[in-house]
Amino acid sequence: MKKILAVIIIVVLCVTGMTACAAEIYSDGETMTISGIPENGRLIIASYDENGVLSGCDLYAPENGIVTAPDAADGIRIKAFLWDMETISPIEMTKTDTRPTVSPSPTYEPEGGKTLIAYFSWTNNTEGIANRIADITGADKYEIIPKEPYGEENNDYYNENTRAYKEQYDIEARPEIEGTVEDMEQYDVIFLGYPIWYGKPPKIIYTFLEGYDFTGKTIVPFCTSGSSGISWSELIPLAEGADWLDGKRFNTGADETEVRSWIDNLDLPEKEKAKDVGEFNFDTKTVLLNSGYEMPINGLGTYSLTGETCVNSVKAALKCGVRLIDTASMYGNEAEVGQGVREAMEEYGIKREEIFVTTKIYPGEQMANPERSIQDCIDKLNIGYVDLMLLHHPDPNDIKAYKAMEKFVAEGKIRSIGLSNWYVEELTEFLPQVDTPPALVQNEIHPYYQENDVIPFIQSKGIVVQGWYPLGGRGHTAELLGDSVISEIATAHGVSSAQVILRWNLQKGVVVIPGSSNPDHIFENTRLYDFELTDDEMARINALDRNEKHDWY
Numbered sequence: 001m002k003k004i005l006a007v008i009i010i011v012v013l014c015v016t017g018m019t020a021c022a023a024e025i026y027s028d029g030e031t032m033t034i035s036g037i038p039e040n041g042r043l044i045i046a047s048y049d050e051n052g053v054l055s056g057c058d059l060y061a062p063e064n065g066i067v068t069a070p071d072a073a074d075g076i077r078i079k080a081f082l083w084d085m086e087t088i089s090p091i092e093m094t095k096t097d098t099r100p101t102v103s104p105s106p107t108y109e110p111e112g113g114k115t116l117i118a119y120f121s122w123t124n125n126t127e128g129i130a131n132r133i134a135d136i137t138g139a140d141k142y143e144i145i146p147k148e149p150y151g152e153e154n155n156d157y158y159n160e161n162t163r164a165y166k167e168q169y170d171i172e173a174r175p176e177i178e179g180t181v182e183d184m185e186q187y188d189v190i191f192l193g194y195p196i197w198y199g200k201p202p203k204i205i206y207t208f209l210e211g212y213d214f215t216g217k218t219i220v221p222f223c224t225s226g227s228s229g230i231s232w233s234e235l236i237p238l239a240e241g242a243d244w245l246d247g248k249r250f251n252t253g254a255d256e257t258e259v260r261s262w263i264d265n266l267d268l269p270e271k272e273k274a275k276d277v278g279e280f281n282f283d284t285k286t287v288l289l290n291s292g293y294e295m296p297i298n299g300l301g302t303y304s305l306t307g308e309t310c311v312n313s314v315k316a317a318l319k320c321g322v323r324l325i326d327t328a329s330m331y332g333n334e335a336e337v338g339q340g341v342r343e344a345m346e347e348y349g350i351k352r353e354e355i356f357v358t359t360k361i362y363p364g365e366q367m368a369n370p371e372r373s374i375q376d377c378i379d380k381l382n383i384g385y386v387d388l389m390l391l392h393h394p395d396p397n398d399i400k401a402y403k404a405m406e407k408f409v410a411e412g413k414i415r416s417i418g419l420s421n422w423y424v425e426e427l428t429e430f431l432p433q434v435d436t437p438p439a440l441v442q443n444e445i446h447p448y449y450q451e452n453d454v455i456p457f458i459q460s461k462g463i464v465v466q467g468w469y470p471l472g473g474r475g476h477t478a479e480l481l482g483d484s485v486i487s488e489i490a491t492a493h494g495v496s497s498a499q500v501i502l503r504w505n506l507q508k509g510v511v512v513i514p515g516s517s518n519p520d521h522i523f524e525n526t527r528l529y530d531f532e533l534t535d536d537e538m539a540r541i542n543a544l545d546r547n548e549k550h551d552w553y
């Protein structure tokens with residue numbers, strides 16, 4: 001509700017016209033911050049009760065161009081006006097909303113799942129619904145455009161001489177389509193949209209269906225119409241090999257909630273993919289999380305990296321193919337990690353979706369005020385959405401903090417959530433209390449502290465395990481890398497001890513995030529896929545376990 005109120009203000013600010021200044025508005029649910037206000041400007045926020053009667057009015061003077069005002073309570077509507085106090089006239093404003101872009105909800109289309117929205121829309125009503133589906137799912141769109149456009153005369157519903165009328169009553173009519181879908185092969189699910197013309201789908205939809213092989217794909221019809229219901233059964237023979245889901249008719253302008261709830265309840269094949277959750281794919285070097293997103297299985301840890309060194313390490317990692325970066329608010333380097341990611345995207349042409357960034361919120365103050373802390377992490381990183389957010393440690397407020405993360409997932413600002421430093425006992429207590437299973441648990445794991453009881457326990461729940469301190473951690477790395485068993489195995493494969501340990505982790509199904517600021521080591525730590533440890537070598541490393549923790553948690 002609060003967010004809606006903030007949006008109302010944005011809209012009002014926009015509607016008032018404007019050029020003289022830029023305003024940014026952000027609501028954290030308790031307060032609204034409106035910035036970019038000129039010093040001679042005053043912001044008037046008027047509140048109205050549920051009957052539209054003015055219930056309050058406050059005037060705010062900006063401080064350094066910023067006004068922070070209390071957000072309105074639920075049920076109260078607010079409007080904002082910006083006045084120039086010298087000329088007593090409204091100031092023109094252009095709204096610039098710099099909040100991170102919200103990523104599409106992964107409702108049914110995790111990365112790798114391919115969905116196409118193909119639609120024909122003569123008067124743009126169906127296109128409106130297609131756009132909503134695209135906003136919600138992030139799926140590709142394809143507009144079915146007639147080679148010969150339909151003229152206005154086709155609006156004359158009762159005229160039997162119009163092209164639309166004739167085609168609809170001609171069994172053989174197949175109006176030609178301009179262009180084709182690029183690589184239809186790649187799509188598993190097709191949302192197929194059209195208006196209803198004379199009680200059925202326009203004939204151009206027939207042309208479309210006959211133009212491709214839909215075998216094995218799922219087709220989901222949707223339509224807009226004056227009042228007629230959706231009709232799709234006669235389309236089925238045109239794409240017999242496809243799995244057809246029930247179609248849905250929408251009123252023009254159906255809102256996001258209606259479209260989203262329809263999508264959420266569709267029985268789409270993507271859900272079956274859950275079988276592969278947790279399995280490492282050594283070809284793609286990724287694992288499918290239970291949230292539906294793919295995550296790289298090796299990355300860069302940034303604990304202890306700060307300032308320019310951190311920016312450069314992140315960039316060096318991304319430059320040499322690393323796509324997973326791990327940070328935490330406690331590391332104090334989220335801004336630098338974000339900067340490194342942004343600069344790497346720009347300089348090396350890497351897309352945001354190709355990069356996976358994890359961060360964490362800390363016990364105490366942060367978990368006591370989780371929404372603010374989560375938003376802080378997002379703001380500091382400043383890379384749009386966050387791929388994975390973890391609770392850094394158990395805390396009296398951990399359930400509350402986890403539920404706040406769930407809310408951010410629902411809003412599309414975080415894609416997956418999980419835990420760090422949660423062991424069997426803590427998990428057994430925690431899991432029944434939350435709705436979303438953690439996608440990942442990150443714990444201390446290295447040959448001297450193997451967690452051989454914890455790892456299978458976590459994995460058996462469809463939760464991916466990630467290890468911190470893979471090379472033993474501060475003060476212990478030299479000993480671990482120099483361990484005679486590991487060194488011997490490294491020599492046998494012509495690789496480094498670090499590579500052996502990282503590969504041992506991967507073969508146990510543990511995601512690795514070694515930290516380094518040395519570009520050579522960062523690169524070396526990615527070369528983990530050209531050799532394989534034998535069962536005997538795995539067993540020898542397993543035998544090194546000393547149950548020796550190298551940190552307090």
Ligand SMILES: Cc1cc2nc3c(=O)[nH]c(=O)nc-3n(C[C@H](O)[C@H](O)[C@H](O)COP(=O)(O)O)c2cc1C
Nearest residue numbers: 121122123124125126195196198199225226227228
């Ligand atoms: C030629 C033609 C025939 C139509 N026939 C029907 C009909 O039988 N039943 C109905 O409810 N609406 C009918 N309509 C209305 C459209 O289905 C409706 O306006 C739809 O939302 C248009 O979608 P579009 O803007 O994506 O083309 C017809 C419209 C046209 C132009």
